[in-house]
Amino acid sequence: MMTRSIRRRLMLLVLASVTIVWAVTLITSYRQAEHEVGEWDNGRLEQAAGTLLVVDSANLKKLAEVGFIGSDDDDSRRIHTEETSRELQFEVRAADGQLLASTPKVPLTLGADALVGTSRSGAYTLEVDGHHWNTYTLHSSVTGRSARIFERVGGRSNLTSDVSRRIARPLAAALPVLALLIWFGISRSFAPLALVSREIGARGADKLDPIEVQQVPDEIRPLIDALNKLLDRLMKSFLRERAFTSDAAHELKTPLAAIKVQAQVALAAQDAVEQRLAMQRVVEAVDRSSHLAQQLLVLARLDETSLTELSSVAMNTIARNCIASRQASGLPSGVALSLVQNSLMSAQADPTLLQILIDNLLDNALKYGSCNGLIEVAIFQEQLNPVLSVRDNGHGVALADRVRLGDRFFRVLGNRESGSGLGLSIVTRIATVFGAHVRYTPGIGGKGLAVTVSFPSAGSRGESFEQADTPRHFDKPGES
Amino acid sequence: MRVLLVEDDDLIGSGVEAGLRQAGFAVDWARDGHAAALALDTTEYELVVLDLGLPKLSGTDLLKGLRARRNDTPVLILTARDSVPDRVSGLAAGADDYLGKPFDLTELVARCRALLRRAHGRSVEQIYYGELQVDPAAFTVTRLGHNVALTGRECTILVELLTHQGQPLSRARLEESLYGWQEEIESNAIEVHISNLRKKLGASVIRTIRGVGYVVDKL
Numbered sequence: 001m002m003t004r005s006i007r008r009r010l011m012l013l014v015l016a017s018v019t020i021v022w023a024v025t026l027i028t029s030y031r032q033a034e035h036e037v038g039e040w041d042n043g044r045l046e047q048a049a050g051t052l053l054v055v056d057s058a059n060l061k062k063l064a065e066v067g068f069i070g071s072d073d074d075d076s077r078r079i080h081t082e083e084t085s086r087e088l089q090f091e092v093r094a095a096d097g098q099l100l101a102s103t104p105k106v107p108l109t110l111g112a113d114a115l116v117g118t119s120r121s122g123a124y125t126l127e128v129d130g131h132h133w134n135t136y137t138l139h140s141s142v143t144g145r146s147a148r149i150f151e152r153v154g155g156r157s158n159l160t161s162d163v164s165r166r167i168a169r170p171l172a173a174a175l176p177v178l179a180l181l182i183w184f185g186i187s188r189s190f191a192p193l194a195l196v197s198r199e200i201g202a203r204g205a206d207k208l209d210p211i212e213v214q215q216v217p218d219e220i221r222p223l224i225d226a227l228n229k230l231l232d233r234l235m236k237s238f239l240r241e242r243a244f245t246s247d248a249a250h251e252l253k254t255p256l257a258a259i260k261v262q263a264q265v266a267l268a269a270q271d272a273v274e275q276r277l278a279m280q281r282v283v284e285a286v287d288r289s290s291h292l293a294q295q296l297l298v299l300a301r302l303d304e305t306s307l308t309e310l311s312s313v314a315m316n317t318i319a320r321n322c323i324a325s326r327q328a329s330g331l332p333s334g335v336a337l338s339l340v341q342n343s344l345m346s347a348q349a350d351p352t353l354l355q356i357l358i359d360n361l362l363d364n365a366l367k368y369g370s371c372n373g374l375i376e377v378a379i380f381q382e383q384l385n386p387v388l389s390v391r392d393n394g395h396g397v398a399l400a401d402r403v404r405l406g407d408r409f410f411r412v413l414g415n416r417e418s419g420s421g422l423g424l425s426i427v428t429r430i431a432t433v434f435g436a437h438v439r440y441t442p443g444i445g446g447k448g449l450a451v452t453v454s455f456p457s458a459g460s461r462g463e464s465f466e467q468a469d470t471p472r473h474f475d476k477p478g479e480s
Numbered sequence: 481m482r483v484l485l486v487e488d489d490d491l492i493g494s495g496v497e498a499g500l501r502q503a504g505f506a507v508d509w510a511r512d513g514h515a516a517a518l519a520l521d522t523t524e525y526e527l528v529v530l531d532l533g534l535p536k537l538s539g540t541d542l543l544k545g546l547r548a549r550r551n552d553t554p555v556l557i558l559t560a561r562d563s564v565p566d567r568v569s570g571l572a573a574g575a576d577d578y579l580g581k582p583f584d585l586t587e588l589v590a591r592c593r594a595l596l597r598r599a600h601g602r603s604v605e606q607i608y609y610g611e612l613q614v615d616p617a618a619f620t621v622t623r624l625g626h627n628v629a630l631t632g633r634e635c636t637i638l639v640e641l642l643t644h645q646g647q648p649l650s651r652a653r654l655e656e657s658l659y660g661w662q663e664e665i666e667s668n669a670i671e672v673h674i675s676n677l678r679k680k681l682g683a684s685v686i687r688t689i690r691g692v693g694y695v696v697d698k699l
Contacts, residue, residue, distance in 0.1 A: 253560040254489055257581035261495030264585035268502050278498060285491045 007186050014182050015175070022171055026164065034160045042123045045088075045136035045149045052092050052147035053140040060092055060101035088149055095144025106150055121146075125153070192217055196224065208235040247409045248296055251421065255289035295422040298356060299408075302429045310434065313349040315379050315388055316342050322358040323377060326366075334372035337362070341378035347386040347455035349434050357430045360423040361390040361451050369394035374444055384457035391443035391450035402440040427451070481596065481616075481636065482506045482523070482657050486516040486539065487531040487558070492581070496529065496558070497660075499585040500592070504619065504636055507660045513537020520546060523656065525553050526599070527592055532559040532570070540573050547574035554595040558583065593617055600643045607642045610699060612681065614639060621681075628680050633658055634673050641686060646698035648689050 055063065091102035126133045132153035139146050196213050210228040259282055266278035316339070323339055331337055347354075358377070365375045369392035378389045397405060404410045406428035409421040431438045436455045443450040483505045487493035493509055500507045508523070510516035512535040520528070520542075528546075532539035543555055554576045559566070562580025570578050576598075577591050593616070597605060607614040613622045616639045621628045630638065640657045641649060651670045659665050674686060674694060687695050 250560045253581045254492065257560070257583060258489065258491035258495060260582045261492060261499060261585050265495050265498040265502065268499070268585075270502075274498065278495070281491050281494060288491070 007183075007190060010186050011179070011182055015179055018178060019175065026168055026171070029167070030160060030164045033163060037160050041134070041151075042136065045123065045134065045151065046138065048088060048090070049136050049138035049147040049149050052090055052149075053138060053143065053145055057100055064090070064101045064103050088151055090147060090149050092145060092147045095146075100145070189217070192220055196220060200227070206238075208232075208238060244408060251292055251409055252289060255285045255292065258285035259289070292422070295426060298426055299422060299429060302353075302426070302433065310348045310350055312346045313351050313354055314344070314346050315349075315354070315386060316344060318351060318354050319358055319377050319379060319388065322355060322362060326362055332366065335366065335369065335375065336373075337366075337375045338377070339379075340376045341380045343380050345379050345381060345386040347388075347434070347436075349455070353430045353433060357427050357453065358388070358390070360427050364423050364451070365390055365392040365394070365449075368392070368397075369448060373448070376444060382454065386455040386457070387452060388455070389450055389452040392448040393444040394448040396442060396448045397440065405440055406438065424451070427453070481526050481640070482508065482660075483527045483529060483592065484516065484519055484523075484525045485509045485529045486511075486513070486534065486542070487529075488512060488534050489531070492531075495585070496588065499589065500529070501660070503589040503592075504616070504632055505592070506636075506656070506658055506663070509661070511535075513539070513542050516542055517545065520551065520553075524653075526596055526657075528553055528555045529588070529592070530555055530557050530575070532557060532561065540570070543570075543573050543575060552599075554599050556588075556591060556595060558588070607639065609642055609645075609685075609696070612685070614642060623681060630677070630680065631673075633669075634677050634680075637670070637673050638677060638681075641694060641696040645696050648692045648695040650693040653693065 052060070052063075089103040089106045091106050092100045094100055121137045121139050124135050124137070126135055134151045134153055135148055137146060137148045192213070192215065196211065196216070199211055199213055208231050210231060211224055213224065216224055262278045262281040262285060266275045266282065269275035269278060319339055320342075323337055326337055362375070362377075369375055373393050375390070375392045378387075378391070380387055380389075405424045408425040410425075428438055431453055434455060436453050439452040439454065441450045441452065442448065481504065483500055485493065485496055485500065485507055487496060487509065488511050493511065497507045497509045505527075508519055508525075510519050514536045516528075516530075516534070517537060519525075530539045530543060534542070539557065539559070543557075546553070546555070555574065556577040556579060557570045557575045558579050558581065559570070560581040562578070567578045576595055579588060579591060593605065597603070605615055605617050607616065611624050614620075614635070616635070619630070619632060619635045621630050621635060621638065636658055637654055640654060654670050655665055658669075674688075677686060685696060687697060689695055
């Protein structure tokens with residue numbers, strides 16, 4: 001029976017085990033005792049038969065009248081007073097089979113010849129008129145007489161069963177007491193569990209500090225340790241999300257401040273040129289905040305859909321589409337954008353996400369590349385891994401700043417571009433979904449920046465996904 | 481009234497610059513901490529409007545450096561990080577006022593004026609000088625209750641001289657209060673403005689000290 005309470009289960013198990021062990025012990029002891037008693041009984045009967053063989057005829061008759069008790073043992077006499085069946089019956093015959101003496105209750109079905117000869121001497125069990133009799137027959141080689149002792153079987157086994165009952169009764173009475181003690185013991189052992197439950201139950205949703213319970217049993221310690229580790233991870237993720245929300249709010253405040261101040265300038269402006277300029281800047285600031293909102297939405301959706309179904313996607317097709325749409329909407333003058341290495345590579349990815357990734361990389365390259373710059377998109381294979389790389393020959397990023405490029409809201413200080421600071425963190429996030437790895441290195445001819453996204457080769461996805469799933473940093477780039 | 485604006489964001493910077501200029505201030509706009517430090521070393525400003533998240537040198541460090549050099553120019557911090565601890569640490573670093581983004585341009589201008597008049601030891605906007613009553617915010621001057629029509633620049637020069645009574649101001653100093661970095665300075669402009677002021681207010685108000693500049697005597 002499977003019960004859900006450990007206490008109840010332990011209780012049942014312990015009690016059942018104790019009962020079984022007790023029962024087995026009792027049964028084996030009973031058998032042992034029965035065997036011993038049997039041997040002792042036979043000895044007793046043999047002794048009685050021996051006595052009868054040496055008693056003379058006159059005394060035999062007398063004995064047959066008063067009855068004969070086979071033992072002088074105190075215990076058996078006491079038992080005899082309770083159990084009349086313990087009285088021994090006997091018959092003694094001469095060598096020719098003539099009955100010399102017999103007690104009145106001797107089963108008479110036995111023929112006179114049954115005692116003749118030596119073949120049947122010893123202990124036997126006979127059945128007469130539905131009663132079992134233990135018999136013992138002894139021949140005397142001197143007088144030729146035979147003596148046979150009869151004893152009813154029921155009377156004989158009484159001794160063992162009586163002793164067994166006396167032992168079993170207190171044991172049975174002890175069982176409920178034992179159950180009570182076990183119940184109490186188990187309850188006491190479970191007290192720390194209740195304490196831990198109370199400690200966890202009393203927590204609010206925002207209380208994520210480790211569970212501190214003194215004197216925890218070794219069995220519960222791993223559970224508490226695991227819970228504390230989970231709480232720690234939750235706490236970190238909670239803080240990260242909170243920092244992200246706060247950063248996002250601050251980032252939104254900047255374009256809002258710009259909109260407000262430019263609108264007020266326009267309202268107060270005296271001449272039309274100044275007013276027009278201010279209104280153009282209002283539009284620009286609105287574009288910027290909607291871009292920021294768009295990027296935030298992309299990030300939020302990415303967080304929701306971390307279990308995107310990946311399929312084999314032809315990278316060069318998507319890259320070519322992205323480049324074509326850039327060229328169609330017009331590149332800044334002097335900028336050359338091209339697909340330089342165009343291997344027919346496919347990677348495990350999602351077409352839409354891959355397009356967002358490439359678009360963000362192109363955005364960055366266009367923003368931070370130089371005015372008459374080169375932007376190259378390359379797709380190639382590197383140690384079995386499909387690789388996508390976007391590089392420019394712009395100002396590049398200092399080594400110290402490169403490690404923080406994927407951080408949300410991180411912008412290299414001093415740049416004049418009005419980015420959201422989210423582009424590369426979107427790239428990093430999408431790469432994580434793909435199980436890909438993002439690397440930042442110097443770009444074309446050692447100038448500018450190259451962003452290399454290395455996809456896992458077919459069959460090695462799991463391992464590199466773990467690697468890419470390292471916690472994101474949310475260090476603030478500074479107030480603004 | 482020359483103001484240094486330190487702001488790295490193009491859109492906000494250009495807006496604040498235009499707004500302050502509309503209010504009659506001469507504005508210099510520095511886009512990073514180093515440029516601001518350099519400007520503060522070479523020019524005397526009446527007020528600094530400071531953003532905290534700056535490239536190269538953070539606003540807080542710039543402010544601490546300024547105060548360490550015993551520069552008492554009023555500083556108004558303008559930032560998106562406007563939680564109470566942020567405000568407290570900003571004020572503790574030596575700022576005189578704190579305004580969170582997004583802010584109201586009229587409030588910014590009003591706070592700037594309040595800081596300026598406190599720095600000049602006044603508690604109201606109006607400046608009273610003999611028969612004259614000057615309102616620097618409204619650009620109005622009255623003499624014995626009658627309005628005197630002054631141009632913006634004339635008014636600015638008058639306010640500059642009135643707020644430094646008894647202290648001669650050079651022609652260059654007056655020019656600085658009129659023009660920001662990008663504005664072109666008209667030659668002889670100061671002389672023209674002074675002569676117009678004397679025509680409108682009477683010759684005795686502004687005295688010329690040869691080789692030094694102009695002064696409005698303390699009454």
